[in-house]
Amino acid sequence: MTEILRTTAFADAAPLATSTKTGTEIGMVFDIAGSSGMVVLDAVALEDLGQHADPVVASAGSVGSQIKMRVGPTWLVANVRALKLLDGHADRIAAQIDFLGEADEEKLTGKIYNFRRGVTRYPTPGCLAYPVSSADMTQIYAADDRARIEIGTVYPTRDVRAALYVDALLGRHFALLGSTGTGKSTATALILHRICEMAPHGHVVMIDPHGEYASAFRENGAIYDVSNLQMPYWLMNFDEHCEVFVTSSGSEKQIDADILAKCLLMARAKGRLGQEISKLTVDAPVPYLLSDLTNLIQLEMGKMDRAGDTAPYLRLKTKIEEIKADPRYGFMFSGMLVADTMAAFLQRVFRLPGDGKPISIIDVSGVPSEITSVVVAVLSRMVFDFAIWSRGEAKRPILLVCEEAHRYIPNGDKIDSSVGRILSRIAKEGRKYGVSLGLVTQRPSDLAEGVLSQCGTIIAMRLNNDRDQAFVRAAMPEGARGFLDSIPALRNRECIVCGEGVPVPVRVAFDSLEDSRRPASDDPVFSKLWCESGGEEEMITRTLKKWRAQAR
Numbered sequence: 001m002t003e004i005l006r007t008t009a010f011a012d013a014a015p016l017a018t019s020t021k022t023g024t025e026i027g028m029v030f031d032i033a034g035s036s037g038m039v040v041l042d043a044v045a046l047e048d049l050g051q052h053a054d055p056v057v058a059s060a061g062s063v064g065s066q067i068k069m070r071v072g073p074t075w076l077v078a079n080v081r082a083l084k085l086l087d088g089h090a091d092r093i094a095a096q097i098d099f100l101g102e103a104d105e106e107k108l109t110g111k112i113y114n115f116r117r118g119v120t121r122y123p124t125p126g127c128l129a130y131p132v133s134s135a136d137m138t139q140i141y142a143a144d145d146r147a148r149i150e151i152g153t154v155y156p157t158r159d160v161r162a163a164l165y166v167d168a169l170l171g172r173h174f175a176l177l178g179s180t181g182t183g184k185s186t187a188t189a190l191i192l193h194r195i196c197e198m199a200p201h202g203h204v205v206m207i208d209p210h211g212e213y214a215s216a217f218r219e220n221g222a223i224y225d226v227s228n229l230q231m232p233y234w235l236m237n238f239d240e241h242c243e244v245f246v247t248s249s250g251s252e253k254q255i256d257a258d259i260l261a262k263c264l265l266m267a268r269a270k271g272r273l274g275q276e277i278s279k280l281t282v283d284a285p286v287p288y289l290l291s292d293l294t295n296l297i298q299l300e301m302g303k304m305d306r307a308g309d310t311a312p313y314l315r316l317k318t319k320i321e322e323i324k325a326d327p328r329y330g331f332m333f334s335g336m337l338v339a340d341t342m343a344a345f346l347q348r349v350f351r352l353p354g355d356g357k358p359i360s361i362i363d364v365s366g367v368p369s370e371i372t373s374v375v376v377a378v379l380s381r382m383v384f385d386f387a388i389w390s391r392g393e394a395k396r397p398i399l400l401v402c403e404e405a406h407r408y409i410p411n412g413d414k415i416d417s418s419v420g421r422i423l424s425r426i427a428k429e430g431r432k433y434g435v436s437l438g439l440v441t442q443r444p445s446d447l448a449e450g451v452l453s454q455c456g457t458i459i460a461m462r463l464n465n466d467r468d469q470a471f472v473r474a475a476m477p478e479g480a481r482g483f484l485d486s487i488p489a490l491r492n493r494e495c496i497v498c499g500e501g502v503p504v505p506v507r508v509a510f511d512s513l514e515d516s517r518r519p520a521s522d523d524p525v526f527s528k529l530w531c532e533s534g535g536e537e538e539m540i541t542r543t544l545k546k547w548r549a550q551a552r
Helices: 002-007 043-049 134-140 166-171 184-198 238-245 251-270 290-302 307-325 327-333 342-350 369-389 418-433 466-475 478-484 536-549
Strands: 027-033 036-042 066-071 074-085 092-105 112-117 128-131 148-154 161-165 174-177 204-208 221-224 359-363 398-403 435-441 457-460 494-499 506-510
Touching (some): 036 043, 043 092, 066 092, 066 134, 092 134, 112 134, 161 166, 166 184, 184 204, 184 398, 238 251, 238 307, 238 369, 238 418, 251 290, 251 307, 290 307, 307 327, 342 359, 369 435, 466 478
Parallel strands (some): 204 398, 398 435
Antiparallel strands (some): 036 092, 066 074, 074 092, 092 112
16 A cells, blocks of 8 residues: 555645645545545644644644544544655655544534444545544543443543443453553552442442552442451352362372262251252352361261272361361351351342442452462352342342452463353353453453453553553454554553443543552652661561461
């Protein structure tokens, strides 16, 4: 296409820019192909507009900016994806564009209104191009009457508000992506705060792996950690039991799992609730005693004739007793959690009712690393299973937000963890049952293949890694490619939003959050902190005490 542009007389034409009632002409359409095209821009006209009082007009013709073309009675709006100077023509710039949508024209003023996605009529070569103004941007990005939250301003305007359609955002899942240090955690907190303000009786569960978000939601959220989570061990299904209790590998792993399945089913059946269920399964969330499980394993081991066959039983029994005795696991495997507290647990964690605090922050930073993924798996599965088994009741949709999502749904040939399987299933099927998934990650390329593509709205902040950029580019719609090319150049607290949650792809500068509503994720200021001294001995003493007690 560039070769055609070099040889055409169009590049030698008279200056393109003239002033009309609709604005200054800055270029002319040269080539049209499906959802994209090529426009030749007048460099002199763009330079003159660079001093315009309207920042949107001043940025006309730059990568990521918008231009408009009149096609019959409508205006067609396009995004500038790439620019290239025409060989031998210092005042002619070839701009590759992607069409965003079209709008009607107000006859008296020439202004646009009623913007909508899609193109019904394409421009023909020779059609003139004009800069888009702030007034036009207001119309392009104006939210309709659907439920929405405002998260910032449309770049490069100062006052055009950027909104997310909540029902589309949550109904089709969303992902928030960004490298460390770009303001990802604050952006996540901002979006969740806006959702909670709009829906004070909502049901949001957030998995917080680093203990960042408790400080942000103390006023409007319920905070749970190892000190008060009280998640009963018997809520685990069989696969999750295996991840905790089965330590062997290879052929021995299957032997241990078979023994555990048999003894676990018998342990569940011994309880009062288990006896009332005619067709009890090993996955049923029925209370049982850990002591019953170890006694049953001991009894089964006593039936063996040869001593060599007792090794699998001893492995299981030793592991269970080890976990029972470890105080770090007390939040889950305490003897106090034997009673049937499932209803109370669901009410607390799912905010049913919310009591003015629609979000639960589940701080898993204090959970032993060996079972962190199992804890997240149980919480995620409880959300999904509750949605499935509550069909026919009054609908209570739940939003599950997972920070550091790449840790739980890693990329690979096969997802072999229970947490990876349940989150993948929620991504694929959750919307059918009223479960929304929000994935937050700094490494999208490490996410399981296909999971990101299940997210209907993608909020991409700056990504420094080439693999991450390519991964996000592949997951985004074609019309957003021009915006995607600017991802490496985004400033902190800026993002590109595309998908179901916005009218058209948009670059957004996030609103500021009050200090009291921000997560505790600020980077340490080395130049300041390393100038401070004093109190080190007392600090080390306190640290060692907590370290040895494994308590914060």
